[in-house]
Amino acid sequence: MESTLILIQCKDNIGLVTSISHVLSSHNLNIITMREFVDELSSLFFARIECRGFVQDNQLLAIELKNSLPENAIITINPSKKKKIAILVTKEYHCLGDTLMRHSFNTLGGEIQCVIGNHETLRSITERFSLPFHYISHENKDKKAFENELLAILALYKPDYIILAKFMRILSPNFISNYAGKIINIHHSFLPAFVGANPYQQAFNRGVKIIGATAHFVTSDLDEGPIITQQITHVNHNFNASQMRIAGREVEKAVLSKAIALVLEDRVFITGNKTIVFE
Amino acid sequence: MESTLILIQCKDNIGLVTSISHVLSSHNLNIITMREFVDELSSLFFARIECRGFVQDNQLLAIELKNSLPENAIITINPSKKKKIAILVTKEYHCLGDTLMRHSFNTLGGEIQCVIGNHETLRSITERFSLPFHYISHENKDKKAFENELLAILALYKPDYIILAKFMRILSPNFISNYAGKIINIHHSFLPAFVGANPYQQAFNRGVKIIGATAHFVTSDLDEGPIITQQITHVNHNFNASQMRIAGREVEKAVLSKAIALVLEDRVFITGNKTIVFE
Amino acid sequence: MESTLILIQCKDNIGLVTSISHVLSSHNLNIITMREFVDELSSLFFARIECRGFVQDNQLLAIELKNSLPENAIITINPSKKKKIAILVTKEYHCLGDTLMRHSFNTLGGEIQCVIGNHETLRSITERFSLPFHYISHENKDKKAFENELLAILALYKPDYIILAKFMRILSPNFISNYAGKIINIHHSFLPAFVGANPYQQAFNRGVKIIGATAHFVTSDLDEGPIITQQITHVNHNFNASQMRIAGREVEKAVLSKAIALVLEDRVFITGNKTIVFE
């Protein structure tokens, strides 16, 4: 039987669930799973509703929901199941490789349009999967020029999401503002984290017994965007910095793949500098 | 501000959420969090609803909800926050000790009425916490006689839940039927599990790399009741059977304590031989 | 500086470490890490010794070690760092894909020689990585004929290890005896486990809250060979059998990849029906 997914984000108010479910009933939509959350700090209401039933007239349903909800409600009915993705990389293969493999077997839940690298290293693996690879060097140009080249390529594809799969350049607030809430990064650490270069060396120096990785949306505040998901792995005194890096890669790969799945299944909402994840 | 907790269990149907939220609105109850689940196998609907607002007339609300729901709906409004608990033990202290300690600092979420042991071993720790300990030996009597003594003591306390905190006697279906869905056991293994005596010795013999524990409701089918929660810990070739047992105790303690918290916060529903846990 | 890896397996005895370290010193080998274990049941001693220093004469060192150890000691000096691997598959891509990707970037720690499938499904992904794929159907022939074809292909490659990467045929004791202690399987469950077909359906039916996977050596006793490593993931009532299968695949992939790494780095010894893993 047909199913319908509805996403709602609006100011909190008394009777929201009643209002929403009333409209859905009148369209013969039966709620199977309703996940909702009120962020008390921002007084915002978020809902992800799976219904059984077929929507005859999306626009009419959207208008009726809008009329029954507080002003400026954001309503999405049946978001695309094939979101378009651009991947930015540098040299490390593990996150890209895993994403390409899932894509190749139709288990990624999205459509990779292209891979863009600031090095040529990962052209070969990308092309093995018959996907376009664009090489845009950051060398011999200022950041603005580099980012303009990136933006020009991205403009050709109009991706829904940009995945930074170990892309080792810091993007400017200006770049990010073009894809606000649409850029997903994998950070090689917990947050809070060792600040600055070579976190695995720092983790080694500190003698930690756990290392982790964090997938987050990118905001203008470097590594400070809303966290989507985090994972960890245990290490011990036998690990040198390089072995911590190897162990860390497994976590990075797993956590990015989990974050991509959550986002592409429309399970993640952004509220302020946090996420709501209806897992 | 006052808050109200409502639990509902009924046959699935179109428009249930609308019906429920409509009734709640009319009582000026604003839904803060609604967790619901439809078990497709049994066609049953389960909901746990936290509202902001004060119920003037519990009975009226219950009747109005009942009238708006399918026949035989089970509705609970503001279940007791101080559920009464009896604990059955044998000789091992770790699960009992943790539960007594939490109780002593009012973080258990329930009221321990008594501890019943088929050995005297744990009298001392129980009495240190100023709680009654009843010794009921299983020796020199048949199971029926033993269980009748247990039931007689329990009848004095009328507990909401019975916790088997490493109680090493198998209870008969007859005993269990007196407290259906109200007995929580900790099983020293995953389920499926090594069958029979001394599972840690069996785990050692098999050379497993993970051991675990399972908290579950007790049904007449031994160790086969609805699972509430499970946890694991890693072991390796350095562990002998006795060290596996020690490691296992930590897991048993943690998993039982988690299960008790979930049940006492009314987060667990039973459907057939499974649980729904609104964590 | 040069480093030397030495593996020893022999009957336990007083003074083994003295004897071994004495011989190593006389060859100017400085022990960096020595991991050893005595299996008390079998009275066997196992050691994995990393030394700094270069062995001038492997054969001489081996003889001197042998002379200083109990009869029938098994001594390996600098085992190959490029072990040869054949992979057997059926239709599921996730374990194979991950292994191919690591191999492609030289992080597998071994040399994949070929992939053999009893279906054609995974030919394409194998050939993308420029590796030979052999299709050997099991249809219209008895098991013996099927296995003879497998053995004939394998004989061409003489692999050090055979990886069953979701190979869904049961191998006969006769087949296994050709590669005793050299076949690694990934089992879609803990051990002990739901027995028989469709374990994820069984896990769903049982309402478990944790699912896991086990990498083990294959012996003639199906799914009962020495366990190398196990991992788990948490599930809940929202998972249907199919979603458990998807979650399970991530665990299967991770656990197989971990097992391969451990075996290829010569960290795993087999003793009876168990493993010793010097992680």
Next chain:
Amino acid sequence: MESTLILIQCKDNIGLVTSISHVLSSHNLNIITMREFVDELSSLFFARIECRGFVQDNQLLAIELKNSLPENAIITINPSKKKKIAILVTKEYHCLGDTLMRHSFNTLGGEIQCVIGNHETLRSITERFSLPFHYISHENKDKKAFENELLAILALYKPDYIILAKFMRILSPNFISNYAGKIINIHHSFLPAFVGANPYQQAFNRGVKIIGATAHFVTSDLDEGPIITQQITHVNHNFNASQMRIAGREVEKAVLSKAIALVLEDRVFITGNKTIVFE
């Protein structure tokens, strides 16, 4: 049969294992498990050796080992199995309670001598277990005076280890120097961590998906001493700061108890600002 535990810490050198095992053999000690590690940064060698056999003359063995090892080697033969412990607390019960419970059933692996609190809150639970509780307020006196009172009490007991079980005062370098490498703290966070007051509020504000705790030795550099062990638990958007604190307590309790066990079993060595843990 008798077993002997030997701990060694000395400058690294060629032939150390040979030298050590030679001496042990000559005393008819058969090495069962030898764990050793060379910290390449400091060029220090650490070993924990379990032998089967009885030492006739501890002093002679110690002298012979010392003579066969580099200068200034630290050798411990059969360290006490009943180390003396003083516990410092403030108001939170969970870490103290778990430690008292284990002690009460002889599974702590050490001897609690006293509990010292800068509040009276935990006197009652301590005295339930028939242990002395000393109340030393920090109020109306400077830190030096407060610490002098602590030191005076501790001097009566001469503890081998001081456990800070949620002791919420910062100890001065002078105090710490009296018990260098002997004070174990539980830090309510990973390290690196949210700096300053109320880390759970900060974790909530940051929207983290994982919280953790760290047990470490205390050095003069606050929260920067050698890490013994760390653990984590998962949280999500449903957790407010207070629920994160509750979840955090479970981790704090588990991680402190693990650290105490490791230290009391002589499995932990300190090297620089790190630990080596022979688990």
